Amino acid sequence: MTLFSLLKWGEKILSQTAIENPLLESEILLRAAFNLSKSQLLSRLQDLVQEDSSLFKTYVKSRREGIPLAYITQTTEFGSRTYTVLPGVLIPRPETEWLVQEAISHIEASSHQEWQIIECGFGTGIISIELSKQFPDTPILAWDINPKAYENAIMNAKKHLVPTTIFRQGDFFQQKKTLQSCLSNGKQTVLVCNPPYISDSDYANLESQILDHEPITALKAGPKGIEFYDKLLSFLKPFCLTLICEIGIHQRPPLENMFKTYQNEPARFVKDFHGIYRVFILNKTSDILDNTKSLNATFGDS
Numbered sequence: 325m326t327l328f329s330l331l332k333w334g335e336k337i338l339s340q341t342a343i344e345n346p347l348l349e350s351e352i353l354l355r356a357a358f359n360l361s362k363s364q365l366l367s368r369l370q371d372l373v374q375e376d377s378s379l380f381k382t383y384v385k386s387r388r389e390g391i392p393l394a395y396i397t398q399t400t401e402f403g404s405r406t407y408t409v410l411p412g413v414l415i416p417r418p419e420t421e422w423l424v425q426e427a428i429s430h431i432e433a434s435s436h437q438e439w440q441i442i443e444c445g446f447g448t449g450i451i452s453i454e455l456s457k458q459f460p461d462t463p464i465l466a467w468d469i470n471p472k473a474y475e476n477a478i479m480n481a482k483k484h485l486v487p488t489t490i491f492r493q494g495d496f497f498q499q500k501k502t503l504q505s506c507l508s509n510g511k512q513t514v515l516v517c518n519p520p521y522i523s524d525s526d527y528a529n530l531e532s533q534i535l536d537h538e539p540i541t542a543l544k545a546g547p548k549g550i551e552f553y554d555k556l557l558s559f560l561k562p563f564c565l566t567l568i569c570e571i572g573i574h575q576r577p578p579l580e581n582m583f584k585t586y587q588n589e590p591a592r593f594v595k596d597f598h599g600i601y602r603v604f605i606l607n608k609t610s611d612i613l614d615n616t617k618s619l620n621a622t623f624g625d626s
């Protein structure tokens with residue numbers, strides 16, 4: 325049997341499902357099973373397969389059963405890098421690149437020299453790792469409530485040679501003391517967050533590939549879908565920082581409404597190439613007059 329005949333076998337099995345591009349997915353699974361780059365696969369397509377092909381067959385069967393491709397290969401592309409994705413952790417979505425780009429632009433366009441970055445809900449770690457690669461001297465501190473996400477982000481930090489100390493496991497809303505310390509060190513702060521933002525009704529209508537396999541805590545926010553932003557803004561009331569968040573489709577109007585209750589400067593919303601609002605940038609003032617007099621601590625202290 326050649327790699328080409330395995331490729332076609334995979335395509336045939338996957339074409340019996342709703343998968344949009346069975347040939348491409350068969351190729352991705354074949355390359356993952358045999359650990360081949362695209363050019364290695366192309367140059368070996370007509371070679372007789374010496375290795376055991378059972379791993380590839382298991383992969384194809386898992387995919388036929390609806391397991392997401394990224395959980396089978398345990399990898400995904402984000403930006404220009406390949407990241408490990410563990411089952412139980414949200415698979416990074418390409419739209420999150422808008423959030424990363426906005427954070428980069430915001431920091432680069434500023435005349436301030438000293439920045440620090442905080443992330444709420446890091447998942448696989450993609451946002452903090454991309455920002456760490458872009459700004460290697462900028463301290464970053466990130467939390468996720470999901471222990472599996474912590475394990476996953478540490479793997480990716482090691483893979484991409486960024487400090488593993490960026491990542492901490494825990495509920496972001498329990499970190500007020502640490503944040504108070506961090507935010508009193510005189511640096512400008514960007515807080516990035518791609519929160520759960522799917523409403524209960526939209527969640528129920530998601531495709532089964534997502535519903536059955538991706539973590540609900542990463543996706544579902546509540547009846548309206550904007551509850552996490554509300555909780556975040558309420559929690560961040562004392563802090564002066566720039567908040568950059570990913571948002572869901574059609575969430576600009578309810579968010580603008582919600583922002584009015586927090587008396588900050590108006591948020592700026594950014595559209596993607598399809599004209600969909602994907603990100604907001606909100607310069608948050610503090611409702612405490614002088615929070616620079618609190619503990620003069622740095623990121624390594626909690």
Ligand SMILES: C[S@@+](CC[C@H](N)C(=O)[O-])C[C@H]1O[C@@H](n2cnc3c(N)ncnc32)[C@H](O)[C@@H]1O
Pocket residue numbers: 414415416417420444445446447448449450451467468469470473494495496497518519520521541542543
């Ligand atoms: C939409 S996912 C984003 C993951 C990753 N940043 C990305 O863009 O792919 C939201 C993440 O927030 C985490 N999360 C939810 N509630 C949290 C909380 N209270 N504190 C910290 N992390 C939380 C979830 O575990 C999940 O990993």
